[in-house]
Amino acid sequence: MNPFFGKIAAYVKANCSADDYTLRVDLTDRHDTRFGQNAITQHLAGLKTDVILEVAFGNKTGSCRINQSSEENLKYLVETAESMAKLNQPDPEYVPSASASDYQEISNAADATRLLSPERMVNIVQASIANGIAKDAKTSGMTTKVYSEAMLTTKNGFVGTYDMSRFEHSMTLKKGEVETKVSFSSKDFASFKLIEQISRLNDQFTSLGTPQVFEAQKIPVILRPPAIAELMMFMLWQMDRRDADEGMTPFTGQLGKQFFGKDFSIASKLSHDLLAGAPFTGSGIVNRDTWWIKDGILNEMPTERYWAQKLGVQPSEMFNIYIPGSDVSEEQMMQMVPRGLIVNRFWYIRYIDSKSGELTGMTRDGVLYFEDGKIQHAVNNLRFNEIPYLATHRILAKGAESLADSHTVLPTVLIDGFNFVDKTSF
Amino acid sequence: MQYLDLALNTAEQLGAAYADIRIQKTTKQQIYLQNLSLKHTSNQILEGYGIRVFHDGAWGFAHSSVFSNDAIVSTVQRAVQIAKLSATAKRGNGMSLAPERSYIADYSTPMQIDPFAIPLSEKIDLMMEVNRTMLAFDGIKQALFYLIMNKDEKLFASTLGTRLNITTAFIDPMITAVAVCDGDSQSRTFDEGGRAVGWEWIESLNLLDKAKQIAEEALIKVKADNLGAEQRRSLILDPNHLGLTMHESVGHPTELDRVLGWEADFAGISFATPEKLKNYQYGSQIVNFMGDNTLAEGLATAGFDDDGVPGQKWHIIKDGILNEYGTTRETAPEIGLNYSRGCNRATNYFDQPINRIPNLYLLPGTKALTPGELIADTEDGVYIQGRGSFSIDQHRVNFQFGGDFFWEIKNGKLIRPLKKVLYKSSNPEFWNACDAICDERFWKPFGVINCGKGQPGQTGRMTHGSAPARFRNIRVGGSQ
Numbered sequence A: 001m002n003p004f005f006g007k008i009a010a011y012v013k014a015n016c017s018a019d020d021y022t023l024r025v026d027l028t029d030r031h032d033t034r035f036g037q038n039a040i041t042q043h044l045a046g047l048k049t050d051v052i053l054e055v056a057f058g059n060k061t062g063s064c065r066i067n068q069s070s071e072e073n074l075k076y077l078v079e080t081a082e083s084m085a086k087l088n089q090p091d092p093e094y095v096p097s098a099s100a101s102d103y104q105e106i107s108n109a110a111d112a113t114r115l116l117s118p119e120r121m122v123n124i125v126q127a128s129i130a131n132g133i134a135k136d137a138k139t140s141g142m143t144t145k146v147y148s149e150a151m152l153t154t155k156n157g158f159v160g161t162y163d164m165s166r167f168e169h170s171m172t173l174k175k176g177e178v179e180t181k182v183s184f185s186s187k188d189f190a191s192f193k194l195i196e197q198i199s200r201l202n203d204q205f206t207s208l209g210t211p212q213v214f215e216a217q218k219i220p221v222i223l224r225p226p227a228i229a230e231l232m233m234f235m236l237w238q239m240d241r242r243d244a245d246e247g248m249t250p251f252t253g254q255l256g257k258q259f260f261g262k263d264f265s266i267a268s269k270l271s272h273d274l275l276a277g278a279p280f281t282g283s284g285i286v287n288r289d290t291w292w293i294k295d296g297i298l299n300e301m302p303t304e305r306y307w308a309q310k311l312g313v314q315p316s317e318m319f320n321i322y323i324p325g326s327d328v329s330e331e332q333m334m335q336m337v338p339r340g341l342i343v344n345r346f347w348y349i350r351y352i353d354s355k356s357g358e359l360t361g362m363t364r365d366g367v368l369y370f371e372d373g374k375i376q377h378a379v380n381n382l383r384f385n386e387i388p389y390l391a392t393h394r395i396l397a398k399g400a401e402s403l404a405d406s407h408t409v410l411p412t413v414l415i416d417g418f419n420f421v422d423k424t425s426f
Numbered sequence B: 001m002q003y004l005d006l007a008l009n010t011a012e013q014l015g016a017a018y019a020d021i022r023i024q025k026t027t028k029q030q031i032y033l034q035n036l037s038l039k040h041t042s043n044q045i046l047e048g049y050g051i052r053v054f055h056d057g058a059w060g061f062a063h064s065s066v067f068s069n070d071a072i073v074s075t076v077q078r079a080v081q082i083a084k085l086s087a088t089a090k091r092g093n094g095m096s097l098a099p100e101r102s103y104i105a106d107y108s109t110p111m112q113i114d115p116f117a118i119p120l121s122e123k124i125d126l127m128m129e130v131n132r133t134m135l136a137f138d139g140i141k142q143a144l145f146y147l148i149m150n151k152d153e154k155l156f157a158s159t160l161g162t163r164l165n166i167t168t169a170f171i172d173p174m175i176t177a178v179a180v181c182d183g184d185s186q187s188r189t190f191d192e193g194g195r196a197v198g199w200e201w202i203e204s205l206n207l208l209d210k211a212k213q214i215a216e217e218a219l220i221k222v223k224a225d226n227l228g229a230e231q232r233r234s235l236i237l238d239p240n241h242l243g244l245t246m247h248e249s250v251g252h253p254t255e256l257d258r259v260l261g262w263e264a265d266f267a268g269i270s271f272a273t274p275e276k277l278k279n280y281q282y283g284s285q286i287v288n289f290m291g292d293n294t295l296a297e298g299l300a301t302a303g304f305d306d307d308g309v310p311g312q313k314w315h316i317i318k319d320g321i322l323n324e325y326g327t328t329r330e331t332a333p334e335i336g337l338n339y340s341r342g343c344n345r346a347t348n349y350f351d352q353p354i355n356r357i358p359n360l361y362l363l364p365g366t367k368a369l370t371p372g373e374l375i376a377d378t379e380d381g382v383y384i385q386g387r388g389s390f391s392i393d394q395h396r397v398n399f400q401f402g403g404d405f406f407w408e409i410k411n412g413k414l415i416r417p418l419k420k421v422l423y424k425s426s427n428p429e430f431w432n433a434c435d436a437i438c439d440e441r442f443w444k445p446f447g448v449i450n451c452g453k454g455q456p457g458q459t460g461r462m463t464h465g466s467a468p469a470r471f472r473n474i475r476v477g478g479s480q
Helices: A003-015 A071-087 A118-134 A194-208 A225-237 A241-245 A305-311 A330-336 A388-394 B002-013 B069-089 B120-135 B200-204 B207-222 B239-254 B371-376
Strands: A020-036 A039-057 A060-066 A138-154 A159-175 A178-186 A218-223 A266-268 A290-294 A339-353 A358-371 A374-379 A382-386 A395-405 A408-423 B018-034 B037-055 B058-064 B104-108 B140-158 B163-181 B184-191 B231-237 B289-292 B313-318 B360-362 B380-385 B390-392 B398-401 B405-410 B413-419 B421-426 B434-437 B444-453 B458-466 B469-478
Touching: A003 A020, A003 A071, A003 A138, A020 A118, A020 B069, A039 A071, A039 A118, A039 B069, A060 A071, A071 B037, A071 B120, A118 A138, A118 A159, A118 A194, A118 B069, A159 A194, A178 A194, A178 A339, A178 A358, A178 A395, A194 A358, A194 A374, A218 A225, A218 A330, A225 A339, A225 A358, A225 A388, A225 A395, A225 A408, A241 A305, A330 A395, A330 A408, A339 A382, A339 B390, A358 B390, A382 A388, A382 B398, A388 A395, A388 A408, A408 B398, B002 B018, B002 B037, B002 B069, B002 B140, B018 B120, B037 B069, B037 B120, B058 B069, B120 B140, B120 B163, B120 B207, B140 B207, B163 B200, B163 B207, B163 B444, B184 B207, B207 B405, B207 B413, B231 B239, B231 B371, B239 B313, B239 B360, B239 B380, B239 B390, B239 B398, B239 B444, B239 B458, B371 B413, B380 B421, B380 B469
Parallel strands: A039 B058, A060 B037, A218 A339, B104 B163, B231 B380, B360 B458
Antiparallel strands: A020 A039, A020 A138, A039 A060, A138 A159, A159 A178, A218 A408, A266 A290, A339 A358, A358 A374, A358 A382, A382 A408, A395 A408, B018 B037, B018 B140, B037 B058, B140 B163, B163 B184, B231 B469, B289 B313, B289 B360, B380 B405, B390 B398, B398 B421, B405 B413, B421 B469, B434 B469, B444 B458
16 A cells, blocks of 8 residues: 555544544546647646545534645544534434455556656647648647546445556647547557557548538437447436436336347446456445446446445446447448438537436537448538437447547447437538 | 745746746535435545746646645746746747736635534534425425535735735535426426625525425426427526526637637637627627626636736627627737736636636616516517526537426416426527516626536636526427
8 A cells, every 4th residue: 555545544543533434545646738729728737635534423424625644634634524523413324434345456557657758748749739730720639647546445444545547638630610539548558559549530630521511300320439428428427226216317117127229238347458447436335347238128227325225235336338339330330321420529418308318419520421321521510409228229230349538448339310409500 | 925935936047937826725615415314514625736837938837735845846847847848839939928017915705704604513404404395395306405615715926026815705505306296307406506705695595485496396397398399489588597508608609718729629619709809799789798807796706817817897798799808818919919808717726727707797788677577578488597408519609508497478478387498599699689688676696616617627616697688589499
């Protein structure tokens, strides 16, 4: 254990008089280089400390969060959390802190990311900008490196630590009406190939040309990984067991039923090489490989500790997203329907109605119209109003799996009859 | 103060053309009550400093939470190193900063009762009573109360000679009732947004009455009709709803960093480009928007921004015409301005300040007009209260909004409650469709405490405001 963590844990153990406590400590070293219109506009770095103590006297709880670690600060931390708990009213849903548990050791951190220098990051930005200038276009984006360490310890004996790294690079290329973006996010910088990213950006840029006016309609869509990831993320945020049991989401009464399309599954996996995932949560839930949706059946929903105890089930949390793919290429997908759209990315997705699960959002960064198996031209961006779980029943094909971001692996997906309801001016 | 001088002297010795240091202590208390269960009761203190160095036309920013001479010096060194790296990827000669004079000043949010001085037990007693009031209604399945109190204490110093001692505070209560009935679930929320005031505001709100009202309205809403197919109708929007609409469709498009394309990769750009200044018909002639970082109780009112520029008041839209942007010292010169409007703000000590929406509000109508008269003058429309679904494209043109509570208007009367109402519009159609605004008696502020922008993400704060207003011929309909 990092000695810094050990010092804080020892202080709390020796000085906290509460009946129960949970202590979380995070150290995050982060460096961000933002660039806009072919120049670096923001550039920042620093190390952050986060110390959170939750305590309980009986079922009266309180917590305190600080970012300093001197003995004086830790005294404040313990005294504040304890005094809040003593002043508080009893919590009928209080659950004792996590007890000692074995958790899976996984590799979430890569030296190539941790040791990445600011100079190398700026070199990547310079090359990205140079590509834009060569095209007489403007490049904007962000290059980020994060290395973090976390510790969780409880009075009931849970002790856990892990570290995690992440490298991200995104580029938006814009010239006139043409605007497109690629992004890369992985725990391991060693897997980043700038030339491949620039090539993909340039291919997307070239394919777009001048967008033609296209009216909103129900039409087949090929959703590339960033688009399907955004859509699914919003659907999954609603998939809380308690909210479903209390009648507030579309998942009410659907556990164990064929609620999604048969060719659709979602898991969280610690065992996937590409995926990052914390081995345990901030409340001490030990993460495990879990199929949330299997062959269209709603198999399990994330369940917080109180609700899990009430139901007599294991608590769980969605710590990353894995959607199995297949081997259908985009070219083959275009042959499967008479006409359709290819969507690179969505933007500003929001719930329209929590109970129905309906979402709205815009396309972004390039929409292509295809017909007779071939891309014909780019079109304007469109607004959709769609219910994702219903859309999974209209999945016609899936492509190969790929890394959408450090916590998400999924395929390109062909969905029939996607509900576009409006268009915008670009 | 020794740290301020040490940081600035070190930066100048290392060749900085400009530098500032912001020592910031953020104290926050959050209480979250769900169905009489205290899900979260927390006190938080985050304290540290951010040092910003401008070198050779580029920025470097480094932060730390370690207070020692050595840590200050090493943080400055890191900021300078980063700035030098930034300068290897600059445009032309790099950025320049709009001129500004030095200030030595103090500012503190006016308040009568410090919220942090109120005993926790008193706050929780009130919240429990509010929860019980809502849960007493049959059909209310969930009662939520989220209370945030926040105080930021800043010491700011720059190589211009500016020394500022600023304390800002806000408080934000939000209450939600969720009704479940006949296979549907609908919520109703009381949320004025945050406000830069003391606990006296909470005492004036009559929260038990509000709890009863929103529980009743949640039950009305869950049993209400859908509007049906989309068609062109009139909309009457209350200030609480308009706050978010103006935030998205006027506030963000007039942030100069977006206009310049600096946010192209993430938050997006703006249709409201500089050639439209002083000539673009953004709205009808009755539409006047003020940027105003001097607004009493405003969340962006802090005396000065994080560039050390004083709070100001200016027309962003005047008589319907795009007049001016919200600017910072780094963005203003990009369009030839030699002054900043003071919109550079950071959320935490570890955030580099960015171009933010100021307090931004729609001026009330100049002729006497009540909401009742406005409804009576409307033949076919929908009256929307509160915030709901909201989504806008990344150029800030096309948008779709919902709301929190809806009434159908026919022949000048509210005839039935509705649910799941959406309207679709775009810039400049929407604000040009504004044909009536109630007068100043009905003007109300609405605070936003969670405006997401920037990478790493920051949650900005600002206050909007308006009187109820009418918009003609807007596409309005029900969701699926």
